[in-house]
Amino acid sequence: MLETIKSTAKYIQEKVSFSPKAGIILGTGLGGLVDEIDIKHVLPYETIPDFPVSTVEGHSGRLIFGLLNGIEIVAMQGRFHFYEGYSMSKVVFPVRVMKYLGIERLFVSNASGGVNPDFEIGDLMILTDHINQTGQNPLIGANLDELGVRFPDMSEPYHKQMVVMAKEIAKENDIKVVEGVYVGLTGPTLETPAEYLYVRKIGGDTVGMSTVPEVIAARHMQIPCFAMSIITDLGVPGKIVEVTHEDVQQVAEEVQPKMTFIIKELIKQTCG
Secondary structure: OOHHHHHHHHHHHHHOOOOOOOOOOOOOHHHHHHHEEEEEEEEEHHOOOOOOOOOOOOOOOOOEEEEHHHHEEEEOOOOHHHHHHOHHHHHHHHHHHHHHHHHOOEEEEEEEEEEEOOOOOOOEEEEEEEOOOOOOOOOOOOOOOOOOOOOOOOOOOOOHHHHHHHHHHHHOOOEEEEEEEEEEOOOOOOOHHHHHHHHHHOOEEEEEOOHHHHHHHHHOOOOOOOEEEEEEEEEEOOOOOOOOOOHHHHHHHHHHHHHHHHHHHHHHHHHH
16 A cells, blocks of 8 residues: 555655645535645646546536745645545545645635534534544555554544634634534435434534545655645534535535635645
């Protein structure tokens, strides 16, 4: 696996001759960030050796290299999920490749269902922690010692200083943000009312189907992480309604300019 990671990174480096400081996973809510990037190179996933291919509507499937506020970045336009049939090691493969491309920080976005009764649809949540309820872990198997230790510390999955900085950016620009714990499940089904209740009882504020594997892999490699979630539906008793993927996308599109602004400013302050 390690040789495959290095081989893929080498292929990309030969194509783009670019050394990004920040890696960005353009999940739900950050699609508009592409318009802010001074794009230098684009590699469709299907052209990259051993790279997975995104199968989810709304996930384009391109690796984008460019400048954001003059800072060199690499952005995944489309991520991978366990429910697509990929192994966890394949889901996090791009994050590991980005490490060998040179990234120093990872920024992630997602959509999630809010189980905190104080949350509203359209809220932006800064992740302060997560609970892995997928029953899987991308680090299971022989440890790749060159990437990190066998038993990595997870006491700070999301970089505390970046969380503070993001809250300040939001406050200074009158953007409402909340913070909380994200619970990762496998999907692809949305949660039942009983599952929403369970997520809340174990300490979750939101629930979704991504982010946790990528952050585990990044922290294994000592990469500081920051993540934001758009609350696209509610799993609160009395507020649970039927939700479609299209509903999720619509809410995300309405709120994404605010998330884009916060992420853009945070990258400027932390990677500049």
